[in-house]
Amino acid sequence: MHQRAATADRTGTRPLIWPARLAGLVAGVAGLALANLGAWLVGPTGAPVSAVGELVIDLLPAPLVNFGKDTLGTADKPVLVAIVTVAVLVVCALAGQAELRRRLGGAAVLAVVAVVGLVGIGARAGANATVYVPTLVGLALGYILLRTLVDRLETWRDAASADGPTSDARRGFLRLTLVAGGIAAIGAVAGEALLGAATRVNEARLRLRLPGAATPAPPVPAAADLGLPGLSSYVTPNADFYRIDTALQLPVIDPADWSLTITGMVEEEVTLTYAELSALPLVEHVATLTCVSNDVGGSLVGNALWLGYPIRELLARARPTAGADMVLSTSQDGFTAGTPLEALTDPDRQSLLAIGMNGEPLPLEHGFPVRMVVPGLYGYVSATKWVTELKVTTFDADQGYWTPLGWSARGPIKLASRIDVPRRTVDAGQVAVAGVAWAQHTGIRGVEVQVDGGDWQPAELAEVTGPDTWRQWSYAWDAASGDHTLTVRATDADGTLQDPAEAAPAPDGASGYHQVSVTVR
CATH class of the missing domain: 2.60.40.650 (Immunoglobulin-like)
Known part of the structure; x- marks a missing residue:
């Protein structure tokens, strides 16, 4: 009787439950690490753990939220994120146990975790389709790793059930688990560090209050939007505005650290901080931006209300010298665009150093804290995001990023x-x-x-x-x-x-x- 029970215990799944939970834990760490690294690339609003933490705060009764702030002070959010992370990893460990018992059982558990993360992300302001991708990719990678580890566990179990040697199978599982766990831990630490910087900048953005415009835009006429189902709205919401740039990783710049320098063929170099720019008499202007890559009938075009300062006024301070005909703008990520000087100095054209988009600070993916907006020119020669330098020069002496790759140097928008x-x-x-x-x-x-x-x-x-x-x-x-x-x-x-x-x-x-x-x- 006792011998049969021992044999059943040895050949069943019970002795392997804790290794299976370890496999689930490692897979969970790997999935979260990839999700955080992905959110660092596309925007911190795509980080699932912090998104769920914010959702929890929104759902908690106000007295409980206030109690947490009073008790923990500035540590309230880190503690909540830590609690959410531990809870997620516990569930991931249970996913390992479920996968050992039934194939795809762990996938179902991980999918529930991912759905909760996606709900949290969707509840954040400005969420768009892109920010969901890191969580979905993290889910896929997490399950692939979990299935791989459980396969090793099943080899271990099968060897035990056949009364064969189990040491090789056990070592194979432990070796893969340790390697995968080490890589996942390194990725998690790196992702948290990188994402932390991006999150801090995003929080600084959310705390910003845009100054009022010295020259407000005229009100949008009611008859500007025909209100037909399926018709593009007159003003494109920020979350729906197209994004095209060369940034592999989304630049994150603290407004306190941002500055712009006007150099090159000028009589006087000009340097401007974000605080100084915000204090200038700003202008509101509704303008449509278009990407040169837009196909006929394509969607790489959008219309928004921009808040900024006329670039012509800054160039007037710098006083371009004779012969200059181009301004080479440089982004924090190294991208450059060559804009005709006449377009930036035209008194009838609202070419702006913009800090606001549709009534809020620029979204991170649209150039926060400062970008250029130049009506009438394709974005690749004018709409530099995360702009940090304007070099007054000539088309003979300098080229923007895309011109050497075969694109036109001046880029006027076609009807x-x-x-x-x-x-x-x-x-x-x-x-x-x-x-x-x-x-x-x-x-x-x-x-x-x-x-x-x-x-x-x-x-x-x-x-x-x-x-x-x-x-x-x-x-x-x-x-x-x-x-x-x-x-x-x-x-x-x-x-x-x-x-x-x-x-x-x-x-x-x-x-x-x-x-x-x-x-x-």
């Missing part, structure tokens, strides 16, 4: 239009065809829609705050059953018709008419 709705399938009857058109710093005079190659029909135009923004448009289409092709073209305020010739984005921006195919039922 373009896009159909947002309808897409794919609609019911017969009157259908709203709508989208946006842009000719930044010139403005849109008209938009026309063509159905199946027929006559061009004028669309209704929405209002705008000025010529530097895109313009919504709509056309009432009497849609008959069948397959149809819709085409759009625009005319700018100077009377120039959009170029119908199809061209790829390189070297100076895409051209051609946007078309969509629609099936009418």
Whole structure:
């Protein structure tokens, strides 16, 4: 009787429960480490543990939150993060036990942990699709490692059940666990250190209160947004604004450490701190930014309310010398852009050193603490994020990052239009065809829609705050059953018709008419 019980215990999973829990713990550390390193790359709002900690604070009753602050002082958040981390790792250890008992059992437990993290991330202000990626990747890596370790455990168990030697299998499991655990621990420490710096800067950003504008932007007219489902809003929310840059790791700059220097062909070099910039008479301006990589009908374009100081005023202090025709702006991450000097000194163009976007400090991924905004030029020659230097120079002497790679040196934005709705399938009857058109710093005079190659029909135009923004448009289409092709073209305020010739984005921006195919039922 006792012999049979001992044999069952030896060949079953019970003796391996603690090694399985150790495997789950190591996998959990590895998954969290990768999630933190990923959040360091894409933005601290993607860190799952701190996101869950903030969610817990939001859900706790106010008296309990106040008790924690009174009792722990400034250590309240680190203690909460530590508690959340321990809780996550305990659950991960149980995931190891579940995986040993049933394949994919651990995956289910880890998935629950990941969902909680994703909920916390989603509750944070400004969360977008990108910030969910680190947690999902951490979940995938954690389970792959867990499955690998449990495979070694099962080899150990099988050897024991066959009354064979178990020392090799046991050593194989322990060796892999120690190596994986060591790497995961190093990654966790590195990720926490790197993410900690990014988090501190993000917290500094959240504490900032933007100064009021000495020159406010005119109110956005109610008629600027047609309010049609699926149509791009007149002002693009920060979380939806496109991001294109060369930064492998998101630069994080404390405003207290930021400064800008104007050098090069100037009579006087100028250096400006963030505090000094914020104290200047700032200007609000609504402007659309466009990436040169945007395909016809693409989404790499957005419209926002910017708060900043006119670059022309800073250049007037520096007094560019004769012969200068370009300003080479440099980002903290080393990116450079060459902007025509005349665009930055144009008194009729609001080229800004921006500190605010849609009423809040610039998001980290959009250039916090300071970036450039220049209406009428593609971003690769003008919209330098995390900007730290302006060098007054010439196009003959210097080149921006993309020019040696074959892109045009000056980058004026091409007149373009896009159909947002309808897409794919609609019911017969009157259908709203709508989208946006842009000719930044010139403005849109008209938009026309063509159905199946027929006559061009004028669309209704929405209002705008000025010529530097895109313009919504709509056309009432009497849609008959069948397959149809819709085409759009625009005319700018100077009377120039959009170029119908199809061209790829390189070297100076895409051209051609946007078309969509629609099936009418």
